Amino acid sequence: MPEDNVKKIKMTPQRAAILKYLEGNTSHPSAEAIFDAVRKQYPMISFTTVYNTLQTLKDLDRVWELNIDDERKRYDPNVMLHHHLICMECKKIVDIHMDFQLDVPDEKAQGYMISGRHVEFYGLCPKCRNKKKNND
Amino acid sequence: MPEDNVKKIKMTPQRAAILKYLEGNTSHPSAEAIFDAVRKQYPMISFTTVYNTLQTLKDLDRVWELNIDDERKRYDPNVMLHHHLICMECKKIVDIHMDFQLDVPDEKAQGYMISGRHVEFYGLCPKCRNKKKNND
DNA sequence: TGTTACTTTGTAATCATTACATATTAGCGG
DNA sequence: CCGCTAATATGTAATGATTACAAAGTAACA
Numbered sequence: 001m002p003e004d005n006v007k008k009i010k011m012t013p014q015r016a017a018i019l020k021y022l023e024g025n026t027s028h029p030s031a032e033a034i035f036d037a038v039r040k041q042y043p044m045i046s047f048t049t050v051y052n053t054l055q056t057l058k059d060l061d062r063v064w065e066l067n068i069d070d071e072r073k074r075y076d077p078n079v080m081l082h083h084h085l086i087c088m089e090c091k092k093i094v095d096i097h098m099d100f101q102l103d104v105p106d107e108k109a110q111g112y113m114i115s116g117r118h119v120e121f122y123g124l125c126p127k128c129r130n131k132k133k134n135n136d
Numbered sequence: 137m138p139e140d141n142v143k144k145i146k147m148t149p150q151r152a153a154i155l156k157y158l159e160g161n162t163s164h165p166s167a168e169a170i171f172d173a174v175r176k177q178y179p180m181i182s183f184t185t186v187y188n189t190l191q192t193l194k195d196l197d198r199v200w201e202l203n204i205d206d207e208r209k210r211y212d213p214n215v216m217l218h219h220h221l222i223c224m225e226c227k228k229i230v231d232i233h234m235d236f237q238l239d240v241p242d243e244k245a246q247g248y249m250i251s252g253r254h255v256e257f258y259g260l261c262p263k264c265r266n267k268k269k270n271n272d
Numbered sequence: 273t274g275t276t277a278c279t280t281t282g283t284a285a286t287c288a289t290t291a292c293a294t295a296t297t298a299g300c301g302g
Numbered sequence: 303c304c305g306c307t308a309a310t311a312t313g314t315a316a317t318g319a320t321t322a323c324a325a326a327g328t329a330a331c332a
Contacts, residue, residue: 010278010329031320046281051320053279067203072319085240085248094246100238102255104221110230112221113265116258119238126247146298146309167289182312187289189310208288 007060014049017042022063022077028084028093030072068093068120083119089128096121143196153178154189158199158213164220164229166208204229204256219255225264232257 009015017038022029029037035050054075057063066074068084069091083096102117124132145151153174158165165173171186190211193199202210204220205227219232238253260268 012279012329014280044281048282048321049280055321065206067206070201070203070209073206085245085250087248088251094248096240096244098240098244100236100255102236102257104232104234104257108232108234109221109259111262111265112223112230112257112259114221114257114259115224116256118256118258119236120254120256121238121240121248121250122252122254123245123248123250129247129249148298148310150311180312184290184313185311191290192310 009056009060013042014038014045015053017045018050018053019057022057022075025077026095028066028074028076030069030074032072034075066093081117083121085121085123087125087128088122089124089131092125092127094125145192145196149178150174150181150185151189153181154186155193158193158211161213162231164202164210164212166205166210168208170211202229217253219257221257221259223261223264224258225260225267228261228263230261 018034021034021037027033031047031050031054034054035045035047038045038050054063054065058065061079062077064076064079066076066084068074068086071091074093078095083098083100084093085096086093096119100119102119104114154170157170157173163169167183167186167190170190171181171183174181174186190199190201194201197215198213200212200215202212202220204210204222207227210229214231219234219236220229221232222229232255236255238255240250
């Protein structure tokens with residue numbers, strides 16, 4: 001039978017609520033955003049639980065911790081290779097699904113063993129472009 | 137005559153010391169690393185001055201603030217387009233000078249105006265590779 | 273159903289960074 | 303060279319995100 005390659009974690013209502021919120025979520029939420037969202041369904045959840053759960057999911061490679069936002073960590077349940085575009089104004093992050101050629105030849109790798117790659121694009125989202133335009 | 141395209145800032149001993157430390161520096165120092173280094177030559181400098189100066193230099197596009205390290209901001213005096221490789225173990229960052237094709241077609245840009253791009257590579261530096269090996 | 277290791281919770285601590293009030297000074301005009 | 307003023311430096315306090323910890327609770331296995 002096909003092996004289930006998703007490692008088991010002890011399932012709790014809190015974790016279920018967090019996982020449900022993250023499932024298919026492409027908003028790249030911060031821990032706080034996750035906390036606020038989950039709290040609506042599960043008011044007694046604590047912030048620490050959100051952090052603990054995110055740490056656990058990260059260790060199991062079930063979420064990706066993004067450092068792209070300079071103000072806070074953001075989390076992405078999509079752990080397949082993809083890239084991101086961040087609005088420098090409002091910090092909204094969207095996915096870029098493109099297959100860039102990102103091979104680094106040994107002589108440029110300086111002895112590092114490279115295991116991950118990620119392209120960040122910086123710009124202005126449609127809303128913030130408009131705001132800027134109207135302020136001119 | 138050729139216009140000097142470097143905007144003037146009021147020069148102080150503190151700023152001179154910070155600039156001197158950053159000049160040609162490829163270690164991608166944190167604010168704390170800059171503070172520690174500059175303090176050796178200029179013991180009375182305050183941490184706040186380092187942050188203030190970095191903010192000023194950032195506004196003038198004379199340094200690049202990197203969010204690649206999840207623990208702290210790192211600063212890079214080289215503002216020409218280049219990329220980075222970070223050791224997931226010790227957080228050492230090295231430059232990758234390569235010219236990747238990173239154009240995003242309009243239909244993938246989701247209305248964003250893209251003005252910057254940056255590739256992050258994750259891996260293990262030579263030292264940390266060895267440590268890992270010896271622990272096996 | 274009992275046990276136990278794993279989780280949750282709340283609070284306190286930590287760490288990086290920013291805010292602010294006060295003292296100092298670079299750089300300009302005279 | 304001198305004096306003025308806006309910009310800067312300093313120290314301390316505040317902030318905000320994240321982590322540590324101890325005590326109480328519970329999922330999941332036998």
